[in-house]
Amino acid sequence: xxxxxxxFAYPRNxxxxxxxxTEEQFYDLQPLAxxxxxxxxxxxxVTVFKELRRVGxxxxxxxxxxxxxxxxxxxxxxDEAQEPxxxxxxxxxxxxxxxxxxxxxxxxxxxxxxxxxxxxxxxRKLCDDLELETFSGTCILMRKGGFxxxxxxxxxDLFNKQK
Numbered sequence: 001x002x003x004x005x006x007x008f009a010y011p012r013n014x015x016x017x018x019x020x021x022t023e024e025q026f027y028d029l030q031p032l033a034x035x036x037x038x039x040x041x042x043x044x045x046v047t048v049f050k051e052l053r054r055v056g057x058x059x060x061x062x063x064x065x066x067x068x069x070x071x072x073x074x075x076x077x078x079d080e081a082q083e084p085x086x087x088x089x090x091x092x093x094x095x096x097x098x099x100x101x102x103x104x105x106x107x108x109x110x111x112x113x114x115x116x117x118x119x120x121x122x123x124r125k126l127c128d129d130l131e132l133e134t135f136s137g138t139c140i141l142m143r144k145g146g147f148x149x150x151x152x153x154x155x156x157d158l159f160n161k162q163k
Contacts, residue, residue, distance in 0.1 A: 029087035036091030039067025093117025
């Protein structure tokens with residue numbers, strides 16, 4: 001139990017440079033591309049996609065395999081979007097995450113949120129090299145999601161107060 005608490009309460013990368021934009025500014029770059037959403041309806045990417053939409057954030061599901069989720073077509077690439085995408089949340093891992101980051105850079109995305117398996121040192125460095133504003137080490141739902149995400153936010157903020 002303590003291990004789980006520490007994982008959620010403390011950031012994974014305390015040496016990372018401060019972001020140029022705030023989390024609120026990231027959310028304002030709607031629509032957000034949710035990269036790695038599965039058409040099976042399972043996985044955390046689907047949960048995030050549904051929760052962000054529930055709280056009024058425009059989100060577009062993206063997965064190279066395509067499909068449908070919640071009555072919405074899953075885009076196979078960012079360039080299929082009807083409007084420019086300026087921010088993306090990446091849920092893929094390994095080579096899929098690298099490909100998603102590179103696609104974001106080619107497509108004019110300004111900011112990415114590395115979530116779960118995509119949040120690695122190599123991927124953070126790639127984002128820096130490609131000059132993408134990067135958020136990592138925290139869950140995208142901490143600021144906008146309901147329970148249990150608001151509890152997660154409370155614990156994170158409690159133990160990570162700015163000095």
